[in-house]
Amino acid sequence: DAGVIQSPRHEVTEMGQEVTLRCKPISGHNSLFWYRQTMMRGLELLIYFNNNVPIDDSGMPEDRFSAKMPNASFSTLKIQPSEPRDSAVYFCASRWTTNTGELFFGEGSRLTVL
Amino acid sequence: AQSVSQHNHHVILSEAASLELGCNYSYGGTVNLFWYVQYPGQHLQLLLKYFSGDPLVKGIKGFEAEFIKSKFSFNLRKPSVQWSDTAEYFCAVSRANTGNQFYFGTGTSLTVIP
Numbered sequence A: 001d002a003g004v005i006q007s008p009r010h011e012v013t014e015m016g017q018e019v020t021l022r023c024k025p026i027s028g029h030n031s032l033f034w035y036r037q038t039m040m041r042g043l044e045l046l047i048y049f050n051n052n053v054p055i056d057d058s059g060m061p062e063d064r065f066s067a068k069m070p071n072a073s074f075s076t077l078k079i080q081p082s083e084p085r086d087s088a089v090y091f092c093a094s095r096w097t098t099n100t101g102e103l104f105f106g107e108g109s110r111l112t113v114l
Numbered sequence B: 001a002q003s004v005s006q007h008n009h010h011v012i013l014s015e016a017a018s019l020e021l022g023c024n025y026s027y028g029g030t031v032n033l034f035w036y037v038q039y040p041g042q043h044l045q046l047l048l049k050y051f052s053g054d055p056l057v058k059g060i061k062g063f064e065a066e067f068i069k070s071k072f073s074f075n076l077r078k079p080s081v082q083w084s085d086t087a088e089y090f091c092a093v094s095r096a097n098t099g100n101q102f103y104f105g106t107g108t109s110l111t112v113i114p
Helices: none
Strands: A005-007 A012-013 A017-024 A031-038 A042-050 A053-056 A065-071 A074-079 A089-097 A111-112 B008-013 B019-021 B031-038 B042-051 B056-058 B063-066 B073-078 B089-094 B102-103 B106-111
Touching: A005 A089, A012 A017, A012 B031, A017 A089, A017 A111, A031 A074, A042 A065, A042 A074, A042 B102, A053 A065, A074 A089, B008 B019, B031 B063, B031 B073, B042 B056, B042 B063, B042 B073, B073 B089
Parallel strands: A012 A111, B008 B106
Antiparallel strands: A005 A017, A017 A074, A031 A042, A031 A089, A042 A053, A065 A074, A089 A111, B019 B073, B031 B042, B031 B089, B056 B063, B063 B073, B089 B102, B089 B106
């Protein structure tokens, strides 16, 4: 069974460019989370969706960040325009919303903004 | 507000030493508890989880954790660490019955010296 699939695995871009990160959750999971990981701030929750609906986006740093989940099998995290301080590893995770369901993480997308 | 505290930021041990990593959380209701491990350059993977029943939970690779409700703690232990246990360890809490919110600690970096 395929796990959470993220793309691209690595992205290097220049400041000001638009960045789009993609995530395919595990089939059947109905909750999807976007996290950002940096050395300075650790693992931060950016946003999560339940049944494709954004539930909590309070962790999104600013208006330059946006996330969508048009259907149960796909989500995007977009940064426009990107800045060097956005450099981080972005993880997508999914779960089945039960009391006992754990999070399953993707391999992450390492973003470097020059 | 929820919080998860991991007191040890960086632990260095020699092989065969015993390990205990602390985790405390702030929520007073029923919780689900998790430990995740992140090996260098990889994504987070589940080590073990607690939902109910026996407060001593056994996970993969010889790890175990004990839930002590009165202390709001869920410490991770391993009697004898190996070099391959070098990784970042994250404690996480989700509230039972509103299980979608996952709160992660800041992580503990473990280095095992051969």
